[in-house]
Amino acid sequence: MRISLKQHSVLPGFGLTLGYTMVYLGAIVLIPLSALFFKTAALSWGEFWGIISEPRVLASYRLTFGASLLAAGINAVFGFIVAWTLVRYPFPGKRLVDAAVDLPFALPTAVSGIALTAIYAPNGWIGRWLEPLGIKAAFSPLGVTIALTFIGLPFVVRTLQPALEELEPEIEEAAATLGASRSQTFRRVILPAVLPALITGFGLAFARAVGEYGSVVFISGNMPMRTEIAPLLIITKLEQYDYAGATAIAVVLLAASFLLILLINLLEWWSSRHHRKGA
Amino acid sequence: MSIEVHHLTKTFGTFAALRDVSLTVLSGELVAILGPSGSGKTTLLRIIAGLERPDEGSGPILFHEKDMARRNVGDRQVGFVFQHYALFRHMSVFENVAFGLRVRARFSRPSKQQIRLKVQQLLSLVQMEGMAERYPGQLSGGQRQRVALARALAVEPKVLLLDEPFGALDAKVRQELRRWLRRLHDEISITSVFVTHDQDEALELADRVVVMNQGAVEQIGTPDELFHHPKTEFVMSFLGQVNRFHGRVEGGKVLFASITVSTPRLEGAPAGHARVFIRPHELDLDLQENGRPGLKAFVLRIYSAGPTVRLELAAESGETFLAELSQDRFQALKISAGSTIFVAPRDLRVFGSGNGR
Numbered sequence: 001m002r003i004s005l006k007q008h009s010v011l012p013g014f015g016l017t018l019g020y021t022m023v024y025l026g027a028i029v030l031i032p033l034s035a036l037f038f039k040t041a042a043l044s045w046g047e048f049w050g051i052i053s054e055p056r057v058l059a060s061y062r063l064t065f066g067a068s069l070l071a072a073g074i075n076a077v078f079g080f081i082v083a084w085t086l087v088r089y090p091f092p093g094k095r096l097v098d099a100a101v102d103l104p105f106a107l108p109t110a111v112s113g114i115a116l117t118a119i120y121a122p123n124g125w126i127g128r129w130l131e132p133l134g135i136k137a138a139f140s141p142l143g144v145t146i147a148l149t150f151i152g153l154p155f156v157v158r159t160l161q162p163a164l165e166e167l168e169p170e171i172e173e174a175a176a177t178l179g180a181s182r183s184q185t186f187r188r189v190i191l192p193a194v195l196p197a198l199i200t201g202f203g204l205a206f207a208r209a210v211g212e213y214g215s216v217v218f219i220s221g222n223m224p225m226r227t228e229i230a231p232l233l234i235i236t237k238l239e240q241y242d243y244a245g246a247t248a249i250a251v252v253l254l255a256a257s258f259l260l261i262l263l264i265n266l267l268e269w270w271s272s273r274h275h276r277k278g279a
Numbered sequence: 280m281s282i283e284v285h286h287l288t289k290t291f292g293t294f295a296a297l298r299d300v301s302l303t304v305l306s307g308e309l310v311a312i313l314g315p316s317g318s319g320k321t322t323l324l325r326i327i328a329g330l331e332r333p334d335e336g337s338g339p340i341l342f343h344e345k346d347m348a349r350r351n352v353g354d355r356q357v358g359f360v361f362q363h364y365a366l367f368r369h370m371s372v373f374e375n376v377a378f379g380l381r382v383r384a385r386f387s388r389p390s391k392q393q394i395r396l397k398v399q400q401l402l403s404l405v406q407m408e409g410m411a412e413r414y415p416g417q418l419s420g421g422q423r424q425r426v427a428l429a430r431a432l433a434v435e436p437k438v439l440l441l442d443e444p445f446g447a448l449d450a451k452v453r454q455e456l457r458r459w460l461r462r463l464h465d466e467i468s469i470t471s472v473f474v475t476h477d478q479d480e481a482l483e484l485a486d487r488v489v490v491m492n493q494g495a496v497e498q499i500g501t502p503d504e505l506f507h508h509p510k511t512e513f514v515m516s517f518l519g520q521v522n523r524f525h526g527r528v529e530g531g532k533v534l535f536a537s538i539t540v541s542t543p544r545l546e547g548a549p550a551g552h553a554r555v556f557i558r559p560h561e562l563d564l565d566l567q568e569n570g571r572p573g574l575k576a577f578v579l580r581i582y583s584a585g586p587t588v589r590l591e592l593a594a595e596s597g598e599t600f601l602a603e604l605s606q607d608r609f610q611a612l613k614i615s616a617g618s619t620i621f622v623a624p625r626d627l628r629v630f631g632s633g634n635g636r
Contacts (some may be wrong), residue, residue, distance in 0.1 A: 170365035173330050174427075176352045177359040178379035178434055188382070192369045 036254065039247040051248045056224050057233060060249075063141060064230040065256065068209035071148035072156075076202045079156030086157070087164040101157045104150055109214025116147055117219045139221030144229065147215045152205030159204065163197035196272035203264035210257050280437040280470050281306045282327060285338030289322055289331065296322040298494045301338070307468045309461070311481035314491035315517070320474045321442055323491070327472065328440050329355045342438065355438075358431030358469075362443040364423045366415040372426050373411040376401055379434035401429040404463070421452040428460075432467075441473035445480065457484055478518050482506065490514050512630040515556050522562075522600035524555040526629075533629050536594045538572045542627060553631045559589065559603035561626040566612060573623035576600075578616050583609065590614070592622065 040048065051057065086098055104112065120127045120137035130137050137143050167190065175185040191198075213231040220227040230253050237246035282304040289297040296319045304310045312320040325331040327340065329352040339346045347355050367375050376398045380389055389397065402408050405425040415423055424444060431439065444460070445453040461484050464471055475481050481488045482502040490497040490505065490513070498510045509515040516523065526535025528550050533540050535555045565573070576592040579599065588609040590602045602622060604612075614620060 168363065168365060170361045170363065171367060173352075174359065174361060174365040174367075174430075175378070175382075177328060177330070177357060178382065178430065179353045180378070180382040181353075184382045188378070189367055193367070 033254065036247050036250055039243060040251045042244050043248060047244075048248050051245050052252050056228070057230075057249055059225045060228045060230040060233045061252070061256070063144060063228065064210060064253070065260075067141060067144045067148050067229075068206050068212075071145050071152050071209050072202045072206035074145075074149050075152045075156045075205045076198055079153055079201060079205075080160060080198065082153075083157045083160035083164055087161055101154050103154075104152075105154050109151065109212065110218070112150060113147060113215035113218035116143075116150060116215065120146060120219065138219050139223070139227060141227060143219040143221070144216055144227060147219045148209040148212055151212055151215055152209050155204035155208060156198070156201035159197050159201035160194060163194040167193055192271075196268050199264060199268040199271060203261055203268065206264070207257065207261055210253070280343040281341075282438060282470060282472070283339075283341040283344075284323075284327065285341075287323065287326060287337045287340075288334045289319070289326060289337075290334055295494050297326070297333070300491075300494070300496055302489060302496065302499070304470060304472055306343075306470055309464050309471045309473075309484065309486050311485035311488045312472065312474045312491060313476070313478060313481040313488050313517070315476060317493075318491040319494040320476075320491050324440050324442055324472060324474045327438075328352060328357050328359050330359070356434070356436050358428075358434065358436035358439045360424070360427050360431050360439070360441040360444050362446045364415070364420075364427045364447075366423055366427055366430070368415050370414075371411065372402070372407065372413050372415070372418070373398055375415070375426055376429045376433050378430060397433065398429075401433055404432070404467075405429045406459075419452075420448045421456055424448065424456065428463075432469075437470065439469050439471040441471065443474055443476070445477075446475075453480070460484065482518065490517065492517075509628070512554065512556070515628060515630070520559055520601060522557045522559065524557070524598060524600070526553050526555045527551065528553045528629060528631060533627075536574050536596050536598055538574045540572050540624060540627065542629070549631050551631060553629050555627055555629050557600075557624050557627045559601040560587075561624060562602040563623045563625055564590075564602060564604055564608070564612060564614075565621045565623070568621050569623070571623040573621045576620055576622050578614055578618045578620065581614070581616055592620075594622075 043051070082101065086094065086101075117124075117138050119125050120130075120143060122128065122131045122136070122138070124138070127137050135142070137146065171189055171193075172185055175189045180188065211231065213229075213235070216229055217232055220229065220232075222228050222232055230249060234246045234249050234253075237243075237249065283302070285301050287297050287300045288295075298319075300319070300323060302323075312323060314320045322331060326333050329347070329350060333340075333348070337348075340348045342355065367378065370378070377394050380394050380397065383389075398411070399408070402411060405428055407422065407425055407429065410418070410422065410426075415426070418426065424447075428441075428444075445456055448456065457480055473484070482505070485502065487499060487501055488505055489499045492513045498505060498514045500508075505514060506518055509518065515521060524535040526533050528534075530550075531541060533542060533553060533555060563571075563573075574594055576594050578590055579593050580591040582589040582591075583606070586606070587603050588606055590604070591599060592602055593599045612620070
């Protein structure tokens with residue numbers, strides 16, 4: 001997709017749309033983000049380093065990124081199964097199930113947080129069965145992961161669905177006639193074909209999880225060093241009027257997220273290299 | 280390896296896709312299954328391949344006298360070529376062809392060199408040398424179908440099954456590929472069955488043709504037999520162009536479109552209502568009546584671009600039909616649109632209500 005300014009196009013207006021894109025991105029995304037960096041600039045390097053290397057802050061980064069990656073990973077696996085079922089098999093109530101996938105999108109995050117906490121708390125519906133097994137779901141890193149998995153699911157399912165729909169059932173039959181087993185067909189034929197979409201879904205779910213605040217603060221219990229996520233620390237600092245400290249944590253969060261998403265995009269680009277060649 | 284299927288029945292819900300179909304394909308033969316869409320031809324092919332299961336109570340599916348009905352697709356040693364190629368898009372041409380060898384169990388898997396050699400041989404067999412590193416998206420339709428064929432042949436199948444192999448290609452590529460496939464078949468002499476809805480393709484390519492209609496076999500025979508001795512009305516009208524008249528059989532003669540013809544070809548049609556079939560090239564045209572039973576007709580339209588000239592004619596009774604004549608004859612007659620001519624059938628076939636389907 002190389003579009004040069006000179007290339008004639010049926011639809012004119014490249015200049016107009018590019019200009020609009022730049023202004024829009026600038027106003028909505030770039031200028032607010034740069035304010036973040038300006039605010040942080042009020043700190044000296046030493047102060048900046050002091051804030052972000054605090055053990056409590058480091059612990060929150062570990063939890064945020066660790067739980068987000070884990071949740072996105074869980075969603076990649078189970079979201080695949082959900083998407084596969086929805087695409088491949090007709091069953092009664094399919095539309096309802098399909099709609100239910102979108103619920104985490106639509107629900108206010110605080111509502112999902114309270115609901116999850118109620119269920120996974122030691123006296124909740126599921127929590128009371130986990131408690132005797134020695135599993136503490138709510139108020140633990142596990143609870144954070146559960147909340148982040150919940151909010152990330154639709155991203156994986158919705159990006160995978162079109163890719164799976166595009167996959168003709170004949171290629172599975174072709175693999176079978178060539179002597180491939182079911183697992184070989186899955187590993188060698190189906191998975192590579194939908195891998196770009198799967199990676200995109202993973203990336204989106206991950207990005208969403210890193211920024212998630214509302215649903216997590218209820219289920220995590222917010223114990224410093226243990227179940228405190230980075231966005232919560234930022235809010236805490238803001239409440240103490242420590243704007244520079246809050247932005248310092250945010251800048252690191254932003255930079256790390258940006259790098260990870262860039263990496264995921266590169267991975268997606270690499271895995272789809274064959275799809276771009278021709279039709 | 281020979282293929283035999285006996286009394287196959289297949290129903291999808293309430294739709295009977297196959298009704299009591301039996302068929303024998305001899306070893307090394309190239310057989311076409313010909314029929315309109317919905318005639319069950321693809322279902323039959325898929326059942327032979329093992330991609331579909333026949334209904335309970337169907338007879339055996341024998342490959343070289345061994346029953347395969349309970350075997351899985353992968354164990355039947357069939358090569359299957361799909362209408363829309365079904366190539367693996369994320370794999371290069373080389374990887375596609377090598378797939379069947381790579382997925383073998385470790386003890387029977389060939390070495391890397393053997394695979395490389397085998398794939399190269401196959402690619403040169405299908406005339407795709409030098410394309411090994413390309414991806415399916417970079418190939419034309421005909422090239423993709425050749426890769427699909429090489430991929431199917433890589434597992435050294437005993438039987439090659441092709442589902443509308445040229446269906447998605449344009450007319451010129453189709454014809455080339457058709458002849459090429461015939462030569463390839465003669466070269467490697469593998470028992471092959473292909474499905475098509477194109478009568479020219481079936482008649483040109485196959486040793487024998489199975490004509491199917493509404494889930495049942497109408498007739499099996501060589502292209503010659505089918506064209507010259509069709510057993511049913513369906514076969515008659517499906518193979519080649521044909522004019523159909525409504526008439527009556529009376530006292531060993533047939534009456535239609537204001538003429539009476541006595542013909543030995545009554546095909547046992549009983550007295551009463553009958554349908555008369557005449558191929559366009561079996562009509563003799565003349566400017567004057569020549570004593571033979573003929574009918575008067577008006578020339579509606581002339582199609583003279585081609586090796587023969589086709590005329591669209593209207594009989595006095597109002598029926599329109601086609602006649603075909605050589606360019607020379609057409610020049611000699613000096614016919615133009617609007618002329619009146621006399622048409623005498625040289626040959627015809629009659630199907631009565633009894634034996635027509």
